Amino acid sequence: MSTSPAPKTRTAARSYHHGNLRAALVAEGLAALEDSERADVSLRELARRVGVSPNAAYRHFADKDALLAAMAAEGFRRFGAAAAAAQAAPGRPAEQLRAQGRAYVKFARDNPALFKLMFGSFAASNRSEELTQAGELTFEGLRAGVAASTRLPRDDERVTVATVYAWGLVHGLSHLILDGQLDEFGDLDAMTDAVLTFASTAGQQR
Amino acid sequence: MSTSPAPKTRTAARSYHHGNLRAALVAEGLAALEDSERADVSLRELARRVGVSPNAAYRHFADKDALLAAMAAEGFRRFGAAAAAAQAAPGRPAEQLRAQGRAYVKFARDNPALFKLMFGSFAASNRSEELTQAGELTFEGLRAGVAASTRLPRDDERVTVATVYAWGLVHGLSHLILDGQLDEFGDLDAMTDAVLTFASTAGQQR
Numbered sequence: 001m002s003t004s005p006a007p008k009t010r011t012a013a014r015s016y017h018h019g020n021l022r023a024a025l026v027a028e029g030l031a032a033l034e035d036s037e038r039a040d041v042s043l044r045e046l047a048r049r050v051g052v053s054p055n056a057a058y059r060h061f062a063d064k065d066a067l068l069a070a071m072a073a074e075g076f077r078r079f080g081a082a083a084a085a086a087q088a089a090p091g092r093p094a095e096q097l098r099a100q101g102r103a104y105v106k107f108a109r110d111n112p113a114l115f116k117l118m119f120g121s122f123a124a125s126n127r128s129e130e131l132t133q134a135g136e137l138t139f140e141g142l143r144a145g146v147a148a149s150t151r152l153p154r155d156d157e158r159v160t161v162a163t164v165y166a167w168g169l170v171h172g173l174s175h176l177i178l179d180g181q182l183d184e185f186g187d188l189d190a191m192t193d194a195v196l197t198f199a200s201t202a203g204q205q206r
Numbered sequence: 207m208s209t210s211p212a213p214k215t216r217t218a219a220r221s222y223h224h225g226n227l228r229a230a231l232v233a234e235g236l237a238a239l240e241d242s243e244r245a246d247v248s249l250r251e252l253a254r255r256v257g258v259s260p261n262a263a264y265r266h267f268a269d270k271d272a273l274l275a276a277m278a279a280e281g282f283r284r285f286g287a288a289a290a291a292a293q294a295a296p297g298r299p300a301e302q303l304r305a306q307g308r309a310y311v312k313f314a315r316d317n318p319a320l321f322k323l324m325f326g327s328f329a330a331s332n333r334s335e336e337l338t339q340a341g342e343l344t345f346e347g348l349r350a351g352v353a354a355s356t357r358l359p360r361d362d363e364r365v366t367v368a369t370v371y372a373w374g375l376v377h378g379l380s381h382l383i384l385d386g387q388l389d390e391f392g393d394l395d396a397m398t399d400a401v402l403t404f405a406s407t408a409g410q411q412r
Contacts, residue, residue: 119382119385119387120385121384121385121386123387124385124386124387124389125386158404160391161397161400161401161404162404164379164382164388164391164397164401165375165401165404165405167378167382168375168376168378168379168382168401169371169374169375169378170374170378171378171381171382172373172374172375172376172377172378172379172380172381173370173374173378174378175377175378175381176325176370176373176374176377178327179325179326179327179330180327180330180331181325181329181330182370183330185366185370191367191370194367195367195370195371195374198364198367198368198371199371
């Protein structure tokens with residue numbers, strides 16, 4: 001009998017508590033996502049990587065879309081933590097809102113494939129309750145920042161418009177940066193900061 | 207001899223002046239683009255559709271990337287015409303800038319695949335002179351609108367920041383709309399207008 005442990009991926013008899021295996025598959029999927037095209041994330045391959053049978057994986061996810069939805073929802077939780085930290089930082093509401101914007105762009109740059117999964121057509125059309133709730137929580141977090149910054153009631157229609165405005169701006173900056181469209185401007189952190197600062201003072205210059 | 211004309215796609219002996227065939231291939235490529243995935247636009251198939259041999263097509267485009275670059279450049283010319291019309295419309299500079307923003311989002315919604323080709327990673331990394339110039343002209347057109355709206359000199363650094371800001375906003379709105387992320391807000395023309403109006407008055411509300 002060999003004293004060296006068997007490679008993890010061959011340990012087919014590995015046991016997980018129910019919730020643990022689901023979380024392990026999501027975590028492995030997120031790690032694989034940034035290394036590959038989305039089409040390459042296969043439930044069968046992830047099962048192999050965490051050391052369980054395909055059937056064990058299929059007990060948690062009916063198909064790949066179900067796994068992708070759980071991955072996107074986990075992405076929203078991770079992003080939500082970063083955005084909440086920005087929102088809770090000391091400073092005036094407008095500064096906190098800018099920090100939320102920076103956190104959005106940073107998240108997109110750090111996790112480009114996950115960003116596109118969370119905020120692209122897949123998430124918009126997916127009906128998973130977990131994903132829908134996670135996405136709504138994120139929008140409400142941004143709305144809270146916008147409401148504080150504009151000093152308007154949170155359910156005011158103008159806050160909805162201002163929230164879509166803020167989302168559109170940081171979403172567009174993220175896409176332009178990820179696609180290399182702003183490379184000629186050099187320091188993209190500085191450009192992001194300058195744009196977000198401009199945004200919070202734009203009307204005053206007209 | 208039959209009196210009915212041969213189907214266009216079988217007329218292998220069709221003759222074009224040099225520039226005409228290039229333009230015909232680009233036009234056919236643009237028509238095909240919105241009907242298919244980008245990967246499906248093949249130079250060989252386009253040659254068949256316009257009724258020339260593959261070799262005749264390859265005399266104009268060394269490979270598919272060269273064709274895609276020419277298609278993106280033609281897209282910039284079409285978009286530039288729409289943006290210039292918006293910029294030339296009567297009204298205050300801020301209104302003309304909003305009209306440019308509406309034209310950007312409308313172009314994206316009318317030509318989603320072309321929009322992603324023009325403003326995505328392909329165009330940012332492609333070194334075709336025609337495409338680079340067309341992209342720069344577009345940015346300069348937006349910069350002119352921003353300079354007029356802010357009453358700052360066109361080469362002022364703040365105009366660069368404000369131009370990236372305006373681009374980011376309309377780019378993000380376009381992506382969110384194309385990906386279905388704003389579907390819950392109903393009338394997307396109205397939401398676009400409301401967001402662009404908010405953008406030009408944002409600082410005054412803080």
